[in-house]
Structures are given as structure tokens and as C-alpha cells.
Amino acid sequence: MSTAAAFEIPYLQCLDPEGKPVGKDLPPLARDFARLVELYKTMLFVRVFDSKAVALQRTGKLGTYASCLGAEATHVGIGSAMRAEDVFAPSYREYGAQFVRGVKPREVLMYWGGDERGNDFSGPAHDFAWCVPIATQCLHAAGSAMAFKLRGEPRVAVCTLGDGGSSKADFYSAINAAGAMQLPLVAVIINNQWAISVPRRMQTGAKTLAQKGIAAGLACIQIDGNDLLAVRAAMDQALERARRGEGGTVVEAVTYRLSDHTTADDARRYRDDAEVKAAWTREPLKRLRAWLETNKAWDAQQEESWKSDCGARVDAEVNAYLATKAQPLETMFDFTYAELPADLAAQRAQALALDRSHG
DSSP: OOOOOOOOEEEEOOOOSSBBSSOOOOOGGGOOHHHHHHHHHHHHHHHHHHHHHHHHHHHHHHHHOOOOTHHHHHHHHHHHHSSSTSSEEOOOOHHHHEEEEEEEOOHHHHHHTTTTGGSSSSSOOTTTOOOOOOTTHHHHHHHHHHHHHHTOOOOEEEEEEETGGGGSHHHHHHHHHHHHHTOOEEEEEEEOSSETEEEGTTTTTSSSGGGTTTTTOOEEEEEEEHHHHHHHHHHHHHHHHHHOOOOOOEEEEEOOOSSSSTTTOOOOGGGGGHHHHHHHHTOHHHHHHHHHTTTOOOOOOHHHHHHHHHHHHHHHHHHHHHHOOOOOOTTTHTTTTTTTHHHHHHHHHHHHHHHHHOO
């Protein structure tokens, strides 16, 4: 019996969990310490922001919030690799990528606080808003990529999704279109091992999630998502490949969700403490900090000073969010339909009457 086709999935890691080089061929970014320090500082800012957002939710000042703890390298690596003119279609926790692209932390808080004005963010106007329906953002990105190709624009559409999202038909449809039409699409599967309470091993029999792109005819790679250098190297290659007209890529970034799925979840019900403890030894800030310290580009004093600055900056963003005046009650009705249906018109009148009766 002959072989019709053969495939393989490359794996990329540049720094191990202790921050030591893996192999001799590190990407040029590894020696650009000024740039690496800025990226590390962004990652640390994201972690401080994330901790504060969880605290706000616990004290009733924020709605349900999706933590990004543990995925800082993947998110910041994605955002920092993209150009301003590219399009980003996120899911609902890639704050690091959005901060790099100009979104303000107060706008993230507004969104999770129930104010849709948070979606009118300060980042590129062509980027998509947060997407809670699982994997539908992949279709938005594929549609954008098709537009870029038809217009002859050297732009790339990037979507992010979780390991659970890679099991959805929306994802498969998006990558199938990208492969069939050679679209400039980069789909990053952020494999944090848990789709809420469903472990990755129960979702699919595939050895990697990256290989799901093979059937679509896309380039595929699995990377250590806790390694910023690996994330940037893979993203840089995928983005330039797409810009040259060579088609799309599926990147699987292997990381770990160190927190609950959202603040409405309690991961202790389904996740072993030993597993989480082991994951902390592989977390992204530790390894990049070790690399910078080894090369005399960062030290403990700078760490503490920057943490203090981050705390002050986050507090300023929180205060700006809390000081934002709530929209009038009727706006939840007035911007949904061009012509409000009779049942909702009745609800609107009732809501306003109740609001007036309560002063």
C-alpha cells in the first residue's frame, strides 16, 4: 500500500520554564533586550490588571469577568506581532493583545461592567469587539481576510479561540474557507487545557490541535504558549507568510488557565490542585524574567518599581471606569431594533415607570 500524503506538526520552544535557551538558534528578538523589557512590562501590567479586575468583581463593582492569568505571553505576543492595519477578532479574554493595540483597561472594565460603550474602544476601529459566542469570531476573521484578498491589500486577519472553540463548526468553516481561497488568516488556538470544566483530552482524539488545520490546507504549528519568544517567532512567520499571499496558518499555543474559567466558575470542583501547582512552574512571566535577569536587562529593584507603577496605573483606570456615568435606562431598548416590537415597547414603558417610581 502506498502513501497518499504525509504530514507533520512542528513544535517551537525557545526558552524552557527556567528561562534557559532551548537550542542555539534563538530568534533575533531574544537579543533585543530593550524591546523584550517593554514586552515583559506589558505582560506584568496585564497580570496586575487581571488581579484587580477579579477583586472588583468579588466586591460587586464588575459583572462576570474572564481572567487571562497564565496566558500573558500568548496574548502580548499576538498583539505585538500585528500591524495596526491588520484586523483582530478576539474571543473574550485576550486583553494583553488588545492593550498592545490601544484598547484602554477602563474600556475592558466597562464591557464587563455591562456598559456596551466599552466595545467602542480606543484600539483600531476595524478590530472586532469581544465575542462570547464560542468560535463565531473565526468566521468574522475569515470574512475580513477574504475582503483583504479581493482588494489586494497586504493585511492579515487574526482570530483567537480556545481549545474548546477548535471543536466548533464555526472554526472548521473559517479555516476551510481560508484554505480553499488561500486567505490571509491566522487562527491562534490558545490551548489552556480546559474548556470550562471539559479537559482537552475529552474533546478530541487528535494528538495536537494544530493538526486540525491540515485538512483545510493551512500551515500548522504547535508552540509553547508560555514562551514569548516562541509566540512572536511563530506569529511573525505566519503574518508575513499571509502578507506575501501564501495563505493562512493555524497556530496552537499550549498554555494553561491558572485561574477559574470566569468569576462565575469554581475550577476546584473539577481540577486537581497538583495539576495547577505544576502549571505554575511553567508560567510565562517567570521564564521571561529569568532570561532578562540572566542577561542583566532586568533586576528585582526594577521589578518592584514597575509593579508599583502598574498598581497606580490600574487604579487610575479603575477610577475612570467607576466615575463613568451610567447610560439612561431606556438605551437598552432604543438601540436594539430600528422599530421596537410591541412587546418590548411595553416592557420599555414598564421599566421607565418603575425607574421613576424609585426616584
